[in-house]
Amino acid sequence: NCNLEMKSLWEEFNQLETEMIVTKAGRRMFPSFQVRVYGMDALTEYMMMMDFVPVDDKRYRYSFQSSTWVVSGKADPVMPPRIHVHPDSPAKGSQWMKQVVSFDRLKLTNNQMDDNGHIILNSMHRYQPRFHVLYRNSKDEDPSRTQNFKTFVFPETKFIAVTAYQNHRITQLKIASNPFAKGFREGESQSWSASSA
Amino acid sequence: NCNLEMKSLWEEFNQLETEMIVTKAGRRMFPSFQVRVYGMDALTEYMMMMDFVPVDDKRYRYSFQSSTWVVSGKADPVMPPRIHVHPDSPAKGSQWMKQVVSFDRLKLTNNQMDDNGHIILNSMHRYQPRFHVLYRNSKDEDPSRTQNFKTFVFPETKFIAVTAYQNHRITQLKIASNPFAKGFREGESQSWSASSA
DNA sequence: CCCTTTTCACCTAGGTGGTAAGAT
DNA sequence: ATCTTACCACCTAGGTGAAAAGGG
Numbered sequence: 184n185c186n187l188e189m190k191s192l193w194e195e196f197n198q199l200e201t202e203m204i205v206t207k208a209g210r211r212m213f214p215s216f217q218v219r220v221y222g223m224d225a226l227t228e229y230m231m232m233m234d235f236v237p238v239d240d241k242r243y244r245y246s247f248q249s250s251t252w253v254v255s256g257k258a259d260p261v262m263p264p265r266i267h268v269h270p271d272s273p274a275k276g277s278q279w280m281k282q283v284v285s286f287d288r289l290k291l292t293n294n295q296m297d298d299n300g301h302i303i304l305n306s307m308h309r310y311q312p313r314f315h316v317l318y319r320n321s322k323d324e325d326p327s328r329t330q331n332f333k334t335f336v337f338p339e340t341k342f343i344a345v346t347a348y349q350n351h352r353i354t355q356l357k358i359a360s361n362p363f364a365k366g367f368r369e370g371e372s373q374s375w376s377a378s379s380a
Numbered sequence: 381n382c383n384l385e386m387k388s389l390w391e392e393f394n395q396l397e398t399e400m401i402v403t404k405a406g407r408r409m410f411p412s413f414q415v416r417v418y419g420m421d422a423l424t425e426y427m428m429m430m431d432f433v434p435v436d437d438k439r440y441r442y443s444f445q446s447s448t449w450v451v452s453g454k455a456d457p458v459m460p461p462r463i464h465v466h467p468d469s470p471a472k473g474s475q476w477m478k479q480v481v482s483f484d485r486l487k488l489t490n491n492q493m494d495d496n497g498h499i500i501l502n503s504m505h506r507y508q509p510r511f512h513v514l515y516r517n518s519k520d521e522d523p524s525r526t527q528n529f530k531t532f533v534f535p536e537t538k539f540i541a542v543t544a545y546q547n548h549r550i551t552q553l554k555i556a557s558n559p560f561a562k563g564f565r566e567g568e569s570q571s572w573s574a575s576s577a
Numbered sequence: 578c579c580c581t582t583t584t585c586a587c588c589t590a591g592g593t594g595g596t597a598a599g600a601t
Numbered sequence: 602a603t604c605t606t607a608c609c610a611c612c613t614a615g616g617t618g619a620a621a622a623g624g625g
Contacts, residue, residue, distance in 0.1 A: 204593095204594085206605095206606085207605090207606075207607095210592085210593095211592070211593095213592095213593090244603075244604090255603095293605085306604075306605080307604080345604095346604065346605050346606080347594090347595095347604075347605075347606095348594080354594070354595095357593085357594080358593080358594070361592085361593065361594095362592090362593090362612080362613060362614095363591090363592040363593040363594095363611095363612060363613060364592085364593040364594060364611090364612075365593080365611080365612055365613080366593070366594085366610070366611035366612045367593075367594055367595080367611080367612090401617095401618090403581095403582085404581090404582075404583095407616085407617095408616070408617095410616095410617090441579075441580090490581085503580080503581080504580080542580095543580065543581050543582080544580075544581075544582095544618090544619095545618080551618070551619095554617085554618080555617085555618070558616085558617065558618095559588080559589060559590095559616090559617090560587095560588060560589060560615090560616040560617040560618095561587090561588075561616085561617045561618060562587080562588055562589080562617085563586070563587035563588045563617070563618085564587080564588090564617075564618055564619075
C-alpha cells in the first residue's frame, strides 16, 4: 500500500490546475512527488520508479481573458516515454518502509535531445505522474518471469507542463510554499507548514 | 586495476604528514578519496567500499617545538571498525569504469556512539585508508562462496586524525586547495589546479 | 597543559521566479 | 500573439578553518 505525502498541498495546487516548469537543463517538480509505502516484504528487494502519461491528446493554451486553460489543438508528437528509477533502487522492503520515498531530484525537461536522463515532456500538455513498485516473488527463478509491477496513481498530482507560469495564482502558491522561492515573498504573514522536507 | 586521483595533491599533503579533522557530527576528508578503475567485467556487478586501519598502535602528539609528530603513548582502545560502502553499490563494471569513483561524501567522526554510519576514528592516531572491490564470479551460485575481494592501498593517503589542525603548513595547504576554504585565502596568486572536482 | 566542542563568517553548489530578449 | 530562452538577484543547504570557550 502507499500514501501520498503533502496531499493537502497537492490538492490546493490541483484546484487551480497545477503547472510545472520545464526547461532545457531540467527543472525539479514542486511539490515534489513523495510517498510513504507500507506492507512490503522486509527482505525482498524492490525497485521504485515514476513515469508520466499524457492525460489526453490535446494541446492547451491559457486564456487570460477567462483565466482558464482551453484546448488549442491536437497533441504534439511524443517521444518514447522515459522512466525515472529512484536512485536508492534496488533496496529491501525494510529500507523503503522506514522513511518517506522522495522523488525530489527528478527533473522535467522540454529538450527532446536531453541526455541527462531527465523526463521529457511537451510544454502546454497535460500529464499524470505514475508511481511503480517492481518486485520479484523469488530470487532464484528466472527474473523475466517472476518480476511484477504494482502501479499507484494520485489524480491530484496531474499537471500542465509550461515554460513559464500562466496562472498567476499558481505562481503565488509556488512562491508561498516553495522554500527556494522565499526571495519573492512579500507579505510574510502565513506560515506554510508545507515548506519543510 | 585502479589509479588514485589527485595523486600529486595527496603526495604534497603526505610530505607534511596529512591531518584529517574528525568532529562529533562527522567531517569530510580533504582531499577526498577518488579512484579510477579499469579492467572490470562490464556486465558483472561490483560493490565498492572503504575502511581505515590503524598504521600502528601508538598515540601521537604534535611537538610545536620541533614541528614534528612524536609518540605520546600506546593506542587508545578501538571500536570494531566500520566499512563505508559507496552509495552507488551495487553497480555493473561498465558503470564504475565510465567515471571517477568518488568517496567525497564519506565522513569521519570521533563520536564512538555515532549512529549516522560515519567512520569512527580515534583522534591523534594514524590511519591508512583502504579501498575494496567486491565481486562475484557468477550470479547463480551461492553468494557466500563466490564473492571475492580485491583491496588497494595507496600509502600517500595515510593521515593522522585530529580535532583541530596542529601543523600550520597543513592548514595553509588545505586553505589553498579546498574550494570550501576559499574564504580564508589572502595572497591569491597561485592557482591550485587541484581545486575542481 | 593538551585536547575537544561550539559557534561563526565566509565560502561552494544549486534551486527559485522575474525579466527582457528571442523565436516562430 | 504566443511561447521559449538566457540571465539575474535572492534564496536554501551545507562544507571550510578561526576563535573562544570548555574539559580533564
